[in-house]
Amino acid sequence: xxxxxxxxxxxxxxxxxxxxxxxxxxxxxxxxxxxxxxxxxxxxxxxxxxxxxxxxxxxxxxxxxxxxxxxxxxxxxxxxxxxxxxxxxxxxxxxxxxxxxxxxxxxxxxxxxxxxxxxxxxxxxxxxxxxxxxxxxxxxxxxxxxxxxxxxxxxxxxxxxxxxxxxxxxxxxxxxxxxxxxxxxxxxxxxxxxxxxxxxxxxxxxxxxxxxxxxxxxxxxxxxxxxxxxxxxxxxxxxxxxxxxxxxxxxxxxxxxxxxxxxxxxxxxxxxxxxxxxxxxxxxxxxxxxxxxxxxxxxxxxxxxxxxxxxxxxxxxxxxxxxxxxxxxxxxxxxxxxxxxxxxxxxxxxxxxxxxxxxxxxxxxxxxxxxxxxxxxxxxxxxxxxxxxxxxxxxxxxxxxxxxxxxxxxxxxxxxxxxxxxxxxxxxxxxxxxxxxxxxxxxxxxxxxxxxxxxxxxxxxxxxxxxxxxxxxxxxxxxxxxxxxxxxx
Amino acid sequence: xxxxxxxxxxxxxxxxxxxxxxxxxxxxxxxxxxxxxxxxxxxxxxxxxxxxxxxxxxxxxxxxxxxxxxxxxxxxxxxxxxxxxxxxxxxxxxxxxxxxxxxxxxxxxxxxxxxxxxxxxxxxxxxxxxxxxxxxxxxxxxxxxxxxxxxxxxxxxxxxxxxxxxxxxxxxxxxxxxxxxxxxxxxxxxxxxxxxxxxxxxxxxxxxxxxxxxxxxxxxxxxxxxxxxxxxxxxxxxxxxxxxxxxxxxxxxxxxxxxxxxxxxxxxxxxxxxxxxxxxxxxxxxxxxxxxxxxxxxxxxxxxxxxxxxxxxxxxxxxxxxxxxxxxxxxxxxxxxxxxxxxxxxxxxxxxxxxxxxxxxxxxxxxxxxxxxxxxxxxxxxxxxxxxxxxxxxxxxxxxxxxxxxxxxxxxxxxxxxxxxxxxxxxxxxxxxxxxxxxxxxxxxxxxxxxxxxxxxxxxxxxxxxxxxxxxxxxxxxxxxxxxx
Ligand SMILES: [Zn+2]
Numbered sequence: 013x014x015x016x017x018x019x020x021x022x023x024x025x026x027x028x029x030x031x032x033x034x035x036x037x038x039x040x041x042x043x044x045x046x047x048x049x050x051x052x053x054x055x056x057x058x059x060x061x062x063x064x065x066x067x068x069x070x071x072x073x074x075x076x077x078x079x080x081x082x083x084x085x086x087x088x089x090x091x092x093x094x095x096x097x098x099x100x101x102x103x104x105x106x107x108x109x110x111x112x113x114x115x116x117x118x119x120x121x122x123x124x125x126x127x128x129x130x131x132x133x134x135x136x137x138x139x140x141x142x143x144x145x146x147x148x149x150x151x152x153x154x155x156x157x158x159x160x161x162x163x164x165x166x167x168x169x170x171x172x173x174x175x176x177x178x179x180x181x182x183x184x185x186x187x188x189x190x191x192x193x194x195x196x197x198x199x200x201x202x203x204x205x206x207x208x209x210x211x212x213x214x215x216x217x218x219x220x221x222x223x224x225x226x227x228x229x230x231x232x233x234x235x236x237x238x239x240x241x242x243x244x245x246x247x248x249x250x251x252x253x254x255x256x257x258x259x260x261x262x263x264x265x266x267x268x269x270x271x272x273x274x275x276x277x278x279x280x281x282x283x284x285x286x287x288x289x290x291x292x293x294x295x296x297x298x299x300x301x302x303x304x305x306x307x308x309x310x311x312x313x314x315x316x317x318x319x320x321x322x323x324x325x326x327x328x329x330x331x332x333x334x335x336x337x338x339x340x341x342x343x344x345x346x347x348x349x350x351x352x353x354x355x356x357x358x359x360x361x362x363x364x365x366x367x368x369x370x371x372x373x374x375x376x377x378x379x380x381x382x383x384x385x386x387x388x389x390x391x392x393x394x395x396x397x398x399x400x401x402x403x404x405x406x407x408x409x410x411x412x413x414x415x416x417x418x419x420x421x422x423x424x425x426x427x428x429x430x431x432x433x434x435x436x437x438x439x440x441x442x443x444x445x446x447x448x449x450x451x452x453x454x455x456x457x458x459x460x461x462x463x464x465x466x467x468x469x470x471x472x473x474x475x476x477x478x479x480x481x482x483x484x485x486x487x488x489x490x491x492x493x494x495x496x497x498x499x500x501x
Numbered sequence: 502x503x504x505x506x507x508x509x510x511x512x513x514x515x516x517x518x519x520x521x522x523x524x525x526x527x528x529x530x531x532x533x534x535x536x537x538x539x540x541x542x543x544x545x546x547x548x549x550x551x552x553x554x555x556x557x558x559x560x561x562x563x564x565x566x567x568x569x570x571x572x573x574x575x576x577x578x579x580x581x582x583x584x585x586x587x588x589x590x591x592x593x594x595x596x597x598x599x600x601x602x603x604x605x606x607x608x609x610x611x612x613x614x615x616x617x618x619x620x621x622x623x624x625x626x627x628x629x630x631x632x633x634x635x636x637x638x639x640x641x642x643x644x645x646x647x648x649x650x651x652x653x654x655x656x657x658x659x660x661x662x663x664x665x666x667x668x669x670x671x672x673x674x675x676x677x678x679x680x681x682x683x684x685x686x687x688x689x690x691x692x693x694x695x696x697x698x699x700x701x702x703x704x705x706x707x708x709x710x711x712x713x714x715x716x717x718x719x720x721x722x723x724x725x726x727x728x729x730x731x732x733x734x735x736x737x738x739x740x741x742x743x744x745x746x747x748x749x750x751x752x753x754x755x756x757x758x759x760x761x762x763x764x765x766x767x768x769x770x771x772x773x774x775x776x777x778x779x780x781x782x783x784x785x786x787x788x789x790x791x792x793x794x795x796x797x798x799x800x801x802x803x804x805x806x807x808x809x810x811x812x813x814x815x816x817x818x819x820x821x822x823x824x825x826x827x828x829x830x831x832x833x834x835x836x837x838x839x840x841x842x843x844x845x846x847x848x849x850x851x852x853x854x855x856x857x858x859x860x861x862x863x864x865x866x867x868x869x870x871x872x873x874x875x876x877x878x879x880x881x882x883x884x885x886x887x888x889x890x891x892x893x894x895x896x897x898x899x900x901x902x903x904x905x906x907x908x909x910x911x912x913x914x915x916x917x918x919x920x921x922x923x924x925x926x927x928x929x930x931x932x933x934x935x936x937x938x939x940x941x942x943x944x945x946x947x948x949x950x951x952x953x954x955x956x957x958x959x960x961x962x963x964x965x966x967x968x969x970x971x972x973x974x975x976x977x978x979x980x981x982x983x984x985x986x
Contacts (some may be wrong), residue, residue: 054604058824060597060705061584061606063738093820095866097843104823159828239913294866296875299709299817 018257020250021227022183022243023175026190027168027207028143028200030073035165036141037064037107042167048160054486058102058167063300070167074139074313075306077169077199078115080321085311086112088411091301094293099159100144110295113138120173120193121323123341124185125292132186133174142166163207169199172384175214180243180250185240187211187347192322196348204238215249216264217257227264228257233281235273245274249281325351330375342372350375350386360397363404368458370400374414378421390424391417398427407438409485421497437484447484448492451476452500462497470494504529506983509669510757511721513947516563516574522804523556523563525573527618529760530576534621534667537986541641543652543661544621545581546588551976552576552620559616570616575584576667577612580659582629582714583714584703585609588619589960592705593637593655596825596832596850606703607735608672608714613731620668623658628822629679631655632924633914636854642912644686646950650908653683656717660687663717665986670727671717676707677810678928680715681940685903685953688942690724690970690980691717693928695936695960697742699728700735706821708814709740711932720980721941721970724750728963734760742961749964753971760969762788763896764800768838768927773905780944780952781902784973788900791972796896800888803930805881807922810929812865818855819862825850857918886934892958898969901918901927903939903940903953933958939966 032036035042038055054062071089078085090108110411118134171190177183191209194200202209213236217228238240247260249272256262272281286377297303322344329340329351343354356370358364375396379385399416402408419430431437451473452459463468472494477489507515516520524852525831531549538544559574579585582592584602591597605613607688611621626636631718634642634657642648642657645665652661663671675693692715699714706712715908718728718891725747733746764785769778790797827846834845851859866875892899906925914921931938936959943954954973958966974980 035695052631054602057829059584059602059604059830060590060592060600060605061701061703063603063702065737065739095820095823097823097826099828099839102824102829104821104826292868294819294871296816296866296871297818299740300706476687484604 017220018254019220019225019454020178020378021175021216021218021247022177022179022185022246023214024173024177024186025214026171026173027210028077028171028194030167030169030200031198031200031492032067032069032073032167036067036070036139036167037165040165042117046162047135048158048162048233051162052164058104064107064298066301067167070139072314073199074114074137074167074169075311076318077171077194078118078137079311079315080193080199080318081115081118081120081137081198082169083118083137084309085115085306088303088304089114089306090303091298093294093298094295096291096293098143098146099157100146100161100164102144102161102164103393104275106141106143106302107298108140109138114169116168120186120190121188122178122182122185124182127181127185130176130182130185132176132182135174137169137171138261140168140170142168144230147453151407170229180246183213183246184239184243187242189322190329192345192347195324197318211239211242213246213249216244217250217253219257224326228253229262229264229267230269231281232269232271234271234276234284237274237276240444241274241276241306244279245281248279252281275339305377333358335364335367335368339372342376343368346376346386353386353389356393357397358398361400362393363400363403365403366400367397370396370417374417393419395420395427406485406487408436412436436483437487439485440482443481444484444488444492445496446482448473448489452493452496460499462494463500470497505533505666507669508720509647509718509726510720512575512669513572513726518899519563519959522560523618524553524560526574527552527556527620530620530666530668533665537665538667540648540667540986541643541645541661541667542640543623543658543665543667544660545591545593545624545637545639545940547617548588548619548621552618560620562721567911570614570730570796572612572670572726573616575617575670576620576668577617577669577727578621578623578659579609579619580613580656580663580671580673581623582625582705582812583608583672584705585619585622588622590705591639592629593625593639594825594851594855595638598638598832600831602703604703605730606701607737608731609703611731611733612672617670617730621662623656623662623671624722625658626655627855628705628818628859629655629674629676629712630818632678632682632921633683633909633911634658634683634857635911635915636852638852642910644908644950645986648907649912650950651686653686653904653908655683656691657683657687659717660684660689660691663687663689663719664984666983670720670723671733672714672727673717673926674704674707674712674714675932675938676711676713676814677932678925680717681717681903681931681938681955682924684717684940685942685951685955686908688945688951688979688982688984689717689940690721690941691715691914692728692963692966693931694728694732694963695742696932697740698732698744698747698937698961698963700733700738701740702735702737708817709821710817711810711814713932719965721939721974722750722753724939724970725753725964725967728967737754744961747963748790749967752964753967755896755968756791756967756972757968758792758889760791760793760898761896762793762795763892763899765797765800765803765899765901766797767803768798772926773902774907774946776944776946777905777907777952779904781900781954784954785900787973787976788969792974795917798892798896798899800885800930802881802884802888806885806930806933807926809878809881809885809933810925811861811922812874813882813933815858815862815868816875816878817862819859819866822851822855822859840917849926854918855980857860868958882933886931889930889934889936889957889959897958898962899957899964900956901955903927903955907946907948907950916959919943927955929980936960937963937966939963939970941970941973942981942982943973943977944981
């Protein structure tokens with residue numbers, strides 16, 4: 013047996029924060045970054061006697077996400093209490109969904125880089141309230157902890173995949189696609205820095221042996237603060253588990269599930285202190301929230317409102333605009349606003365391929381360089397489309413057009429003003445013919461050479477023409493020169 | 502005639518006609534409290550001072566011709582488990598001794614909107630867990646009919662307040678009988694409304710699927726007056742029924758024609774004091790004489806009600822009371838380590854009975870036992886509910902004793918929680934089924950202790966129960982008797 017036969021098995025648990033204005037069970041704001049404990053009320057503080065009332069928008073967003081993940085939607089909305097003590101959990105229990113998750117049995121199509129498309133099954137997606145934040149006040153030089161309950165009660169959707177992922181690249185592709193889907197649907201902004209998307213990875217190995225496949229104990233990796241960290245942590249953990257298997261040979265069931273944290277600085281996973289007592293959350297139905305029937309009509313309405321999801325959009329861009337898979341993917345992965353920009357550009361310019369190239373090469377380059385997004389892009393798709401039309405009609409060559417684009421972007425000018433600012437104006441056909449005649453009269457040797465079959469000799473005159481008039485289009489000049497020489501011959 | 506002898510309904514007319522002022526009423530009750538409260542200890546937090554100010558304000562508004570609420574100028578005592586933003590809310594527990602809620606319970610807001618005057622937060626078994634008010638961390642309440650005896654519980658302070666003339670009206674809460682049993686022991690009228698009839702917002706939870714706030718008064722008519730003021734849908738309570746407030750007061754004097762009364766024979770047999778059986782049977786006859794027909798009714802699963810209740814309620818309580826951990830509010834015992842801070846705070850802050858029920862619930866919910874206890878109890882609960890549904894197909898209400906015994910002596914059952922639990926035998930079914938129940942006085946034991954008659958009706962049948970009770974109180978005077986205090 014070699015390491016190459018060992019199969020890495022990965023399942024991901026992803027928490028996305030739903031993009032609601034208020035919390036899951038009270039009216040407090042979910043705005044990020046406010047002074048500690050300023051977004052609280054008796055309900056999310058868990059004060060005695062306060063009661064939860066469901067934020068229907070959170071439920072709607074959760075159901076949209078579930079449908080987009082091809083899940084079934086539970087016909088009954090039910091809530092359960094997950095009981096445990098922690099200072100950032102003021103009620104001593106978290107309101108979650110245990111046996112009837114909002115959505116279940118779905119799948120997500122992913123596109124691993126350089127690999128084949130792969131379907132990852134979704135076990136379930138359920139709603140729950142977030143806990144608060146504990147901060148250890150190191151500066152004060154004491155062991156005091158401070159608790160910020162602004163986050164407490166923020167709506168989360170926990171999406172649990174089957175362990176269908178086989179490499180860090182596949183995990184990355186799954187996360188990319190999931191994030192894209194959630195942002196397309198405006199279900200979540202998926203901002204990892206603000207904690208709107210959190211990932212835990214369950215990793216173990218399947219090792220082929222003479223008596224069949226042996227599974228090793230599962231390790232859960234936490235503290236994954238970026239997709240890059242997810243990839244590195246999985247790779248690190250895979251290697252570590254192979255070593256551990258070779259050292260100790262423990263099988264699944266022979267050791268308890270362990271939890272490791274990812275240390276981004278040291279680039280390694282570190283085993284976390286195990287909870288002293290085994291975690292028995294004593295789930296039971298929350299008597300403060302009566303179960304409610306979810307009508308098929310409601311679900312159908314949401315299904316119809318889903319619109320075009322990324323996978324369908326990729327396919328349409330390829331067939332409608334004749335883009336290749338790579339190009340369609342690049343556009344779709346940038347989000348629906350960029351796709352809309354492209355589609356407008358394609359329509360105005362009349363050349364979808366050119367539009368696609370310009371978006372991928374020039375627009376995305378500029379957005380990257382300036383770290384901005386398409387929403388704040390100063391060059392309107394209609395203006396950009398007019399520019400590409402000039403290129404399409406041969407009125408402007410590509411390199412000149414790039415100058416114009418640059419000017420439009422840098423100086424935030426309209427197409428006309430940018431051309432004016434660069435001194436570009438259209439040269440009339442008559443003026444070009446006059447210019448060419450002049451040049452031919454002054455260069456009889458070139459005329460003779462070309463007539464004698466040396467067509468490339470005309471190049472010297474094109475250069476001169478460009479010097480005399482920078483707006484002269486080299487292609488047109490060449491064409492006129494050759495025509496005139498022919499007439500002369 | 503002393504102001505204290507008037508019913509709330511009469512006081513309301515006297516106030517409206519200008520014959521008395523609210524200040525005079527509040528003062529009369531305050532004077533009464535000054536003489537008897539030392540012996541009864543019904544009120545944890547008296548609020549006479551602010552009550553007199555409120556009374557003055559209401560009198561002023563009345564003389565200015567302002568439109569006033571339905572309880573304008575009437576004193577009301579409230580169990581200290583409903584949150585008030587201007588007075589501490591202790592739930593009878595050390596762990597909340599210093600807790601001052603930043604908000605009012607919906608019931609409190611409704612009382613304020615009705616221009617009622619809060620005269621005190623009344624004593625209770627800690628977190629409403631108990632049947633004697635002995636489990637209060639702040640000392641027991643004494644039964645006004647015999648100060649050596651308990652007033653019942655957990656709303657013992659509210660029942661004793663009405664019984665001892667400390668207030669004409671009071672609010673209690675009933676999770677397994679906590680309004681009706683003390684009403685029976687103290688000789689007053691107490692109603693447990695249908696689950697969802699009165700908002701639970703701001704009622705500190707014991708067992709969320711069973712808890713219900715309700716009124717105490719000296720008569721069915723006064724009870725109707727108070728119920729109308731506190732009932733109705735509340736958007737802040739997802740379990741609140743989407744129904745308008747009751748209008749029981751307007752209807753309570755209308756007699757019920759061809760009333761069908763169900764008699765639960767099992768509740769008139771073994772295990773029930775003879776004096777209670779005799780009193781209840783006499784009440785049945787009284788109803789018969791008023792034209793009601795008596796029909797025997799079976800509740801086959803009623804004998805499992807106590808066992809079921811003592812699983813469901815502790816399970817919910819174990820979650821509801823997890824928040825009292827010393828971390829955010831209330832009592833904290835400092836400790837260098839988080840886990841020991843939790844356990845030390847809870848060990849010192851919570852009483853024995855509360856700890857017992859938290860442990861019962863934690864055990865019953867724990868992995869491996871969940872299906873044997875909690876899930877099983879939900880199944881039995883469904884059967885108990887079905888029994889009632891079937892019974893109410895043939896009868897309008899059920900009659901029986903509220904309790905198997907009269908008030909017991911303070912300390913008598915302190916070391917025997919099981920016999921204490923069995924005292925809830927006739928009342929817990931009402932809560933498990935989520936229906937309405939009423940206790941009214943129907944006689945006295947030879948020792949001079951009140952006996953309670955238990956009326957149970959289908960969901961949202963409060964007005965029917967109160968009308969039946971009013972019929973009875975029109976031909977009897979048990980409810981009018983006062984303790985020799
Ligand atoms: Zn809140």
